[in-house]
Amino acid sequence: MPGHRSGRAARKRRKKQESITQSVSLSHQQQYVRLKTFLHQRGFTSALLQPARFTDTGRGLQALKTIKSGELIISLPESCLLTTSTVLNSYLGPYIKSWRPRISPLLALCVFLVCERHRGEASDWFPYIDVLPKTYTCPAYFSDDVMAVLPTSVQRKALDQREEVRGVHSSHLSLFRSLQPILSQPVEEVLTYEALRWAWCSVNTRSVFMSHPSSDFLFGQDVYALAPFLDLLNHRPDVQVKASFNEVSRCYEIRSVSGTLRYEQAFINYDSHDSQRLMMEYGFVASCNPNSVVYVDTDLLCDVLKADRGLDQKMRFLRENNFINNLTVSSEGPGWRLLTALRLMALPQTLYAQWKAVLLGQRVCEETEERSARTVKTLCERILQDTHTALEKISLLLQCVCPSLTEQLRVVEALRQEERCILGNCLKAMECSAEQQTPDELLSRQPDDADDNEDAVS
Template sequence: MGGRCRRSGRAARRRRQKKESGTQSVSLCHQLQYVRLMKFLHQRGFTSSLLQPVFFTDTDRGLQTVRAIKPGQLLISLPESCLLTTSTVLDSYLGQYVKSWNPPISPLLALCVFLVCERHRSEQSEWFPYIEVLPTSYTCPAYFTDDVMAVLPSCVQRQALEQREAVRGLHSSNQDFFRSLQPVLSQPVEEVLTYEALRWAWCSVNTRSVFMSQPPSHFLSGLDVYALAPFLDLLNHQPAVQVKASFNKVTGCYEIRSVSGTLQYQQAFINYGSHDNQRLLLEYGFVAPCNPHSVVYVDSDLLCDVLRSDRGLAQKMKFLRENSFLNNLTVSSEGPSWRLMTALRLMSLPQTLYHHWKAVLLGQMVCEDRERWSIQTAQALCQQLLQDTHRALDKISHLLCQCDQSTRDQLNVVRSLRQEERCILGSCLKVLQGMLRERKEVVMPT
């Protein structure tokens, strides 16, 4: 009887924790594709008794702890034989084609072509158990439709378009190399190494690889730092989590060690880096809720638009650009960044005080009137950004009513980014209003 009570208590506690967190989870361990994956990895020397694949309602797929992870404990250790690197490609049936091609292709392209060819081989592929569990599409900008591109913040939109064109360029500029691979393909190369297939492979490598420096190879050109890590790549990102991750040359394994530990039956997270949500969307295709690193960027076009009546605007913008002061101008929930306020203080000065411009960039304060002008201009910038965010959210709501599931997934990611921007800008405006009140109290003491 006592034993039943204890089991009931643990089960009730887990149900209560799930209810309080609002997150539900469903084990994926018994699904055929994950059974195949684990068998494939076990044959290559990997065993996992701490983590299991699970579907979470808030983050989709992830890894759940089977037992509590203590601070400093090894979370996962994946043997090198389980890692998919350029060495895997060079040692495969593609190796002779890659090695004989001149000029050498990039490590990224080598991995992408290998993934496409392995997916084409289907169950005949040695790596099929891994290929099978990879996403079939992504919510990265390379996949975005024009309608989705149009509702991105302007600074993100430019980078998103560059990403999409980079993938298109990678495909179009390597047609001769692709044609050289016809002997290993069972269908015409044009039907296998399509733009869509290469885009899928590029996103797979870009979003799921771990950093692992490879020895230079004269068969490849450029930095070789990509390693695809089956099972390990199911770990999701959380900004607050701390882990230590690297390839251990002594054990011959890629290892992730937890810094703070994780409770039993909780999702285990890793940290991809101190990225704001714009960077996470561009590189990984998702937005992290409650991301402490998130900011809203103020680009030069917006500065010019808000300050277009200033006759000296062109000269001031030129000065800021020459001093590398037009990048990373941001606002956060805590207020405008130091760089933004410094740029605005310089903007507040007339051309006649040109000899003071450099000193302001180095931190020299301006007079009370110009400081107030700088704060009011920061308000105007936030208000303009907020208006743009509201317009984008309205447009997203309209598009969601008339699109397919793939586009809906893309729009939902962008909507999350825009909703977060709305919160940040609202908080920043409150901070700026407080700053103005403080200045009034300084000027007019009671």
């Protein structure tokens, strides 16, 4: 018996240790030594944070001492920021300034990153480019197999992102060819689609918001700034910080609101995004995200309600009143916009005069509420079935794909697992509510921020 107790205790200790986040400092590695030297020469030092690798999030920044609420954790001088001013003042400047039609700030930064990576250690920005990820896990990188296991509601957006990057590359081949004089290899071997995709994702996933004055040489809003070292900070939904460019100090500053304990990972908050948005924009899914929802695709909605002879008219009415998007369910239950749309769907065409009132929040009869509740349940069950099928396909793909695809699949798998959890909790919440409340009380939620009710009824 004592031996059995000892084994059980050892397993418990092991399990507890595995659940604790471990970290390993990266400060001694040559590429981070070079990065810190590069930044120090430009006026930045950090006594509060060091690069480290964490078992739960990968690379991030670790607090070397306890950071108090309200304390300034990073103050990165303007000279350390890579902006369009950096590009226009570089060897690329004359080419971009003379090019017509004018290009976007995003493209200017992308071309600069590709050219600087091509220059290798001869580049002033090599210490920064050397620590940038070599690949990304946002949709622009997704293979067809990975695209196929995405939720329907995000699949179209993901395909659009991939095609957008392809379009940016194919529509600027003349610009790229004009840069041949500054390249040591044929332009076709340097400014490739793959290279531009890497740069595009680098800017989109890692830049901070920083408004710049409009330029005579660029077209469109300029709000990008790449921030070396600062961009190692990872996102966590429950963390609060204040981040902005300080016009007095001429530094990009991040001030902690939540605080961080010594040796723990310091986080920032990229904004109140759900997991689909985080995956689309940044290529990851945050655990325990209170903003996460499951989107109900309109094609699925129409399929579930296809027996309704007035479906086309109702869908047209919803579309005309900006009520066809952001139909969601959360762990607490169906979102207000979805409930409202389903109430309208449950009404007969003879009550057309009431449709606008329903979108404005008017209550409907008990029978209509019951039909709406049944439709929500059917929608959840249909999406849940698709989720299970996708997870099975992901499991099979993970057994036979290369490492780069494995990373992509793990991100989609996390999204699908979260989706499964939300749908299961939604069905349980509705079941519990149905036992305790009347259908009218069950579906009596009011608009809230989580439903993203930004489109007013016209």
